[in-house]
Amino acid sequence: MFDGSDERERFRRVFYPEADAARWSDWRWQVRHRLRDGHALARVLNLSETERVALARRAGGLPVAVTPYYASLMHPDDPRDPLRRTVIPVDDEDRLAPGERPDPLDERRDTVVPGVIQRHPDRVVILATGVCATYCRYCTRSRLVGGGERLTGHWEAAIAHVASDSRIRDVLISGGDPLMLSTRRLGELLTRLRAIPHVELLRIGSRMPLVLPMRITRKLVALLRRHQPLVVSIHATHPAELTAEAARGLARLADAGILLAGQTVLLAGINDAPETLRSLLRGLLRHRVRPYYLYQCDPIPGSAHFRVPVEEGIALVERVGRDLSGLAVPRYVIDAPGGGGKIPIGPVTMVGREPGHLVLRNAHGQIYRYPDPP
Numbered sequence: 001m002f003d004g005s006d007e008r009e010r011f012r013r014v015f016y017p018e019a020d021a022a023r024w025s026d027w028r029w030q031v032r033h034r035l036r037d038g039h040a041l042a043r044v045l046n047l048s049e050t051e052r053v054a055l056a057r058r059a060g061g062l063p064v065a066v067t068p069y070y071a072s073l074m075h076p077d078d079p080r081d082p083l084r085r086t087v088i089p090v091d092d093e094d095r096l097a098p099g100e101r102p103d104p105l106d107e108r109r110d111t112v113v114p115g116v117i118q119r120h121p122d123r124v125v126i127l128a129t130g131v132c133a134t135y136c137r138y139c140t141r142s143r144l145v146g147g148g149e150r151l152t153g154h155w156e157a158a159i160a161h162v163a164s165d166s167r168i169r170d171v172l173i174s175g176g177d178p179l180m181l182s183t184r185r186l187g188e189l190l191t192r193l194r195a196i197p198h199v200e201l202l203r204i205g206s207r208m209p210l211v212l213p214m215r216i217t218r219k220l221v222a223l224l225r226r227h228q229p230l231v232v233s234i235h236a237t238h239p240a241e242l243t244a245e246a247a248r249g250l251a252r253l254a255d256a257g258i259l260l261a262g263q264t265v266l267l268a269g270i271n272d273a274p275e276t277l278r279s280l281l282r283g284l285l286r287h288r289v290r291p292y293y294l295y296q297c298d299p300i301p302g303s304a305h306f307r308v309p310v311e312e313g314i315a316l317v318e319r320v321g322r323d324l325s326g327l328a329v330p331r332y333v334i335d336a337p338g339g340g341g342k343i344p345i346g347p348v349t350m351v352g353r354e355p356g357h358l359v360l361r362n363a364h365g366q367i368y369r370y371p372d373p374p
């Protein structure tokens, strides 16, 4: 079966002749060899003018990093390549559109102790690290990932906060990417949180299974398995990310009984074509990842070129959902500016009321009546 791994192999031999297959498959080697500037990226990609200019102009803000593995999935000559557009800056990133701001969800306001965001009584987000393997240009936390703000060293206060508030049942470990932590460090955090009696569920949000699938080692999976119930929320962008290597990591996680959820940001020109989105969602479910949220792209500075108008997004999701198992259809949400939380958005399906009936519209636009006396 053709799965592109021959191309990755060729990429490795051409650009990293010093790395044998074992090195290439070592996640730490991948992290150390990330492409972090225009110079490094120009070695493996034929950069466009706008990419070159944007890379040269970077100062502060969201850094650039791409794992060699993820770079090997990109089209070297086509700047419109979807994976490329998600991680390589372009001019548009320097344009501020109306309504855009660094912290659109007002996470700073809901930060109860450094590195802990609590917007709901029963759930908290812990920012366990500030770094990622690969930086997404549309990152909702672009203000603080990559070292803009220190996030490590806060663990004691964070753990103490979770322990002190017995309403908290569900802890989301986020960042940055928590799987950038060493397995030992992550193990310490999980063990400390698991020891808190009122914590029922642990969740880890990560993009690593798709940008650095080598991170999903047997040792990591054995650790995660010890801390069940544990959910790994996987940030997935495009079906081209579902390679043989990614499939192996996802299978390891699923075989260990870890619940896998998919999170995707709807991105213009990247995953907003119906066939692309359908293929991504179906592919995730086939790899036992249940698509959970589809996010409208948050208005961080310089993100307008990624945004799909909401009405188009709603029509897209309805159209795509018609031809998918219900399990493959995520909830399309807007994380409300101002800290209102995730609000589902979708077509109006309850279109009216008649005496004794509710009037409903299905995804094909057909009308049905359901007896629902007042």
Ligand SMILES: *Cc1c(COP(=O)(O)O)cnc(C)c1O
Pocket: 117, 118, 119, 120, 123, 124, 125, 172, 342
């Ligand atoms: C997304 C999020 C949660 C978890 O929301 P669920 O709908 O339970 O997945 C909790 N806290 C914050 C601040 C969040 O952004």
Ligand code: SF4
Pocket: 131, 132, 134, 135, 136, 138, 139, 140, 141, 142, 145, 175, 176, 177, 206, 207, 235
């Ligand atoms: S992996 Fe997540 S936290 Fe890191 S840059 Fe991408 S969206 Fe942001």
